[in-house]
Amino acid sequence: MAGVAVSTTINGDAVEYLCQPDETLLDVLRDRLGLTGAKEGCGTGDCGACSVIVDGRLVCSCLVLGAEAEGRKIETIEGMAHGDQLHPLQQKFLEHAALQCGICTPGFLIAAKDLLAKNPSPTEEEIRFGLAGNLCRCTGYDKIVRAVQDAANVMKGA
């Protein structure tokens, strides 16, 4: 089967690929494009490890078809740092030791980026609510919340 031809934009770059009609965007990113930052934790929209931003909206890429990326703008974890320069959220996750196994971390970072783009000064409650779709079995969440608070302060001062 030839597949579906898709033209899209990923992290600012024009990208074209062929995928099967039933292939998820997560599988396309990981298996066809080599963008393995988004992880498959559940495959059913429950864990947030596969989070990406599509046209400014946070989505679970395991619930989106690769074909649905046609004409859209996709942001993945691979686009967060600029060369050696980490995004403030990445830097603060490191400083606060807000990750252990790290499987969930790309999803948390993308969800936090989306949150701060929409609400640059979130309260702790708003951060917890904004990250409610992301599960982590390791950190207990407090370090993640503090990292996001700290990054928000840095970004406001930037």
Ligand code: FES
């Ligand atoms: S892998 Fe997509 S939400 Fe868990």
Ligand code: FES
């Ligand atoms: S750091 Fe292990 S699941 Fe989050």
